[in-house]
Amino acid sequence: MNLPNKLTILRVIMVPVFLVFLMVPDIPAGNWIALAVFIIASVTDLFDGKIARKYNLVTDFGKFMDPLADKLLVCSAMIALIELDKIPAWVVIVIIAREFIISGFRLVASDNGVVIAASWWGKIKTTVTMIMIGFLVADLDVDFINVLEQILIYASLVLTVVSLIDYIWKNKSVLSLSK
Numbered sequence: 247m248n249l250p251n252k253l254t255i256l257r258v259i260m261v262p263v264f265l266v267f268l269m270v271p272d273i274p275a276g277n278w279i280a281l282a283v284f285i286i287a288s289v290t291d292l293f294d295g296k297i298a299r300k301y302n303l304v305t306d307f308g309k310f311m312d313p314l315a316d317k318l319l320v321c322s323a324m325i326a327l328i329e330l331d332k333i334p335a336w337v338v339i340v341i342i343a344r345e346f347i348i349s350g351f352r353l354v355a356s357d358n359g360v361v362i363a364a365s366w367w368g369k370i371k372t373t374v375t376m377i378m379i380g381f382l383v384a385d386l387d388v389d390f391i392n393v394l395e396q397i398l399i400y401a402s403l404v405l406t407v408v409s410l411i412d413y414i415w416k417n418k419s420v421l422s423l424s425k
Contacts, residue, residue, distance in 0.1 A: 250298035251308050253290040257315040260287040261322050268326050268383060281383045287319050288376050316372075317345055323379045332382040332395075337403050341375065344410045351413065355420045362417050367409035375402045 260283055267273055268280035294312060298304045324338040348368075355362045378398035381391065
């Protein structure tokens, strides 16, 4: 197993660790440990793809598991943050729905031999969403930070919708490929 795939598996393993530190109230500084785990997991996402492309280590396993690991990390975090009353459920539903739609779209494209790369809108959305999650997990409870958290939540929501529209518009020909 190559290094990028090991990093992907590590990210999957880090999800329940992150959730325990975030959700178990009796752990001292649990949210800070959860934040550290989330940041490390997010950084592995950045590096596994770069390493795989740079050293020609792209595998079918990686193509399948990398996006799945990303979705597990981000969706688990946002669902946990609903439970902690840090983010509205409807916002999380919209963000997760976009992930399902894009995954389905990619599946149809893949079945027809078409590879759809991530767009800049999607990358910006992911970055803003990761930053938003980081702030919400840190739970600083400072007026300015609370406002910033709300801005990040709605920026993530807007970017989610914009990136979905952009993705479908640029790849609308895939819809005519489905059997």
